[in-house]
Amino acid sequence: MSIASDMIRGHTDTIILAQLLQGDSYGYKINRAIEMKTGGKFELKEATLYTAFRRLEQMGWITSYWGDENTGARRRYYSITELGVENYYRMLNEWEASKQIIEHLIRPERAE
Amino acid sequence: MSIASDMIRGHTDTIILAQLLQGDSYGYKINRAIEMKTGGKFELKEATLYTAFRRLEQMGWITSYWGDENTGARRRYYSITELGVENYYRMLNEWEASKQIIEHLIRPERAE
DNA sequence: GAAATATACCTTGACAGGTGAGGTATATTG
């Protein structure tokens, strides 16, 4: 497992929900958006992404439906639910809190 | 597993190394120090801590020796190695980088 | 002096999330 994966763990759900907050989308597109946003510095692995979709849907934070494209490969679209929105904001707050705890813990203490 | 644990995952090694940068220490004391530093908001579980010690020692980032207390329970002290110091600084930098990526990804994009 | 608490260490098994490797199918481009 690369270093980034343990750092990102615990944020994949939030990252996906953040994307869906801007409107329904599908796996492939979400991954492209993330890649674009980070200038290629980061991407969710496909297996991680689809595992996350299953998890989020089971928790009722997202719902899905098949698109009706009449050309190209079929797409499964995802929508964020009200419950998903609530949890998204909760997780944003948790990030703020844990970020500060981490910041505090990974620096050696100044002499006092 | 609590929420905080997935957020802290990937930082436990750095947290321990940060403590050892201030001088040799032992498991129990390190955990108390972390608890103090966060005002009780966070603590490494014992199993996690001792697992981390084994991992860090195996990687050669820390070394250990038994203290020679003539009273109280025996203590195993840990020292950070040169390799440990190098990796500590590397991980600090990785935190800075991944922090910004996460920040960028968990917020919905402003319309442009 | 017995019980409770604090100090201090340790291991095991279960669990969850990430991921490499594999698969399917359609459309386009050289």
Place this chain on the structure above:
DNA sequence: CAATATACCTCACCTGTCAAGGTATATTTC
């Protein structure tokens, strides 16, 4: 027609966390 892009999916494995259990010594409380 081969390669590439789009688009989905699953399985087995790995790693880190942690609840639950254990050992031992010293101090405090009743």
